[in-house]
Amino acid sequence: MKILVTGTAGFIGFHLARKLLERGDEVIGIDNINDYYDVNLKYGRLKELGISKDEIKDNTKIVSKTYKKHSFYKIDLADKEAMEKLFEIEKFDAVCNLAAQAGVRYSLENPHAYIQSNIVGFLNILEGCRNTNIKNLAFASSSSVYGLNESQPFKTTDKTEHQVSLYAATKKSNEMMAHTYAHLYGIHVTGLRFFTVYGPWGRPDMAPMLFTDAILHDRAIKVFNNGKMSRDFTYIDDIVDGVIKVIDKPSQTNKQWNAKDPEISSSSAPYKIYNIGNNAPLPLMTFIETIENALGKKAEKNYMPMQDGDVVSTYADVSGLIEDFGYKPDTDLKDGIEQFVTWYKDFYK
Numbered sequence: 454m455k456i457l458v459t460g461t462a463g464f465i466g467f468h469l470a471r472k473l474l475e476r477g478d479e480v481i482g483i484d485n486i487n488d489y490y491d492v493n494l495k496y497g498r499l500k501e502l503g504i505s506k507d508e509i510k511d512n513t514k515i516v517s518k519t520y521k522k523h524s525f526y527k528i529d530l531a532d533k534e535a536m537e538k539l540f541e542i543e544k545f546d547a548v549c550n551l552a553a554q555a556g557v558r559y560s561l562e563n564p565h566a567y568i569q570s571n572i573v574g575f576l577n578i579l580e581g582c583r584n585t586n587i588k589n590l591a592f593a594s595s596s597s598v599y600g601l602n603e604s605q606p607f608k609t610t611d612k613t614e615h616q617v618s619l620y621a622a623t624k625k626s627n628e629m630m631a632h633t634y635a636h637l638y639g640i641h642v643t644g645l646r647f648f649t650v651y652g653p654w655g656r657p658d659m660a661p662m663l664f665t666d667a668i669l670h671d672r673a674i675k676v677f678n679n680g681k682m683s684r685d686f687t688y689i690d691d692i693v694d695g696v697i698k699v700i701d702k703p704s705q706t707n708k709q710w711n712a713k714d715p716e717i718s719s720s721s722a723p724y725k726i727y728n729i730g731n732n733a734p735l736p737l738m739t740f741i742e743t744i745e746n747a748l749g750k751k752a753e754k755n756y757m758p759m760q761d762g763d764v765v766s767t768y769a770d771v772s773g774l775i776e777d778f779g780y781k782p783d784t785d786l787k788d789g790i791e792q793f794v795t796w797y798k799d800f801y802k
Contacts, residue, residue, distance in 0.1 A: 454546045454700075456480055456545065457543065458482050459483050460550075460552030461499070462495035463656075464498075465593070467501070468689050469697070479522040479523075480523050481524050481525075483530075484552060485552075489554065489658075490657050490658055494800075497800065501519075502520065503519025503523060509527050511527050526539060530573070537580075540585045548578060550575065550592040553574070554566045554570040556658055558763075578590070579640070587640070590640055591643045591696065592643070592644055593624075594627060594647070595624040595646055596649075596728070597621035605766060607768060609718035609728055617764065628726060635720065635722035635723050636720070640723070641705070642723065643724075643725050644726045646727065646728045647730070648730030648767050649684040649686050649767060652688050652690065652793055653689070653795075664744050665748065665797050669748065672753070673754060674755065675755050676737070676757065679756045679758070682736070683735060684767050685767045685768050687769075688788075696729070698774070698780060705725075725773075728770055728774070729769070729780075732782065744794070746787075747791050748794060
């Protein structure tokens with residue numbers, strides 16, 4: 454299968470591309486390599502995929518030195534002309550859109566970046582699929598769409614009308630845009646609401662990297678809401694396993710769907726929304742303690758109030774993925790954190 458994976462210089466996109474290539478798929482990766490965080494980490498991921506930093510030029514195809522079925526383009530999703538040309542030239546069998554302007558807190562500082570990447574960019578993905586007759590599209594949504602909803606665990610049948618960050622609002626918009634294209638053009642679209650993902654090659658703006666860096670450099674870590682938070686921490690390999698299952702088995706219409714009593718996560722169109730997480734939330738303090746144990750060093754903690762745009766708890770009901778795909782995350786937190794710390798020490802010397 455020839456698959457477009459957007460965001461291959463990013464955390465999840467890199468791991469997904471590598472796993473697909475290892476099983477024999479052809480992967481075309483794109484990324485705009487923006488400076489939201491350290492670009493050296495992004496170039497490091499691309500190097501693992503056989504793409505040299507020195508070769509990268511805007512809108513130019515680079516062939517991997519490591520994987521014969523991998524090529525990369527530096528393209529911004531919001532660049533309409535470049536995206537149209539990419540779809541016309543490459544003729545994909547499937548698309549997995551993971552590229553986005555990430556980060557809840559940064560959306561308070563630079564809201565326009567989220568509209569360009571997450572709204573305009575996603576529209577260009579949908580139009581590319583429509584105009585080149587691609588019927589298989591998987592895309593990244595987020596657990597943040599649940600917003601003010603305090604019902605736990607979060608279910609895809611829950612209402613999600615009360616986001617608390619612009620980032621979350623753009624992800625909810627993606628879900629609605631995708632349904633529209635499924636309804637109008639028969640594109641089989643599947644949205645995945647990611648819960649807290651961690652592991653090697655993770656993002657430096659997320660807790661594992663922030664905590665590890667601070668502890669190793671004798672700085673206090675910021676513990677928000679005085680530590681009274683929990684997250685559905687999910688190891689990257691478990692996430693990628695779920696994403697591949699969705700790519701291999703595109704969404705179908707729900708033949709029992711009732712327009713007079715509409716079920717939210719499916720449709721009379723080929724559209725489906727899933728949560729993807731560990732299905733087992735852990736207290737933030739347990740997560741911190743696990744990192745301390747892996748490092749063999751205690752953290753100095755600076756307890757702080759809740760941040761704007763954040764939520765106290767996330768807990769994924771992944772029954773949909775279990776029922777439809779037999780999905781079962783099986784990476785223990787201790788093992789996952791140890792693998793992350795080993796990678797961190799090696800990459801940052």
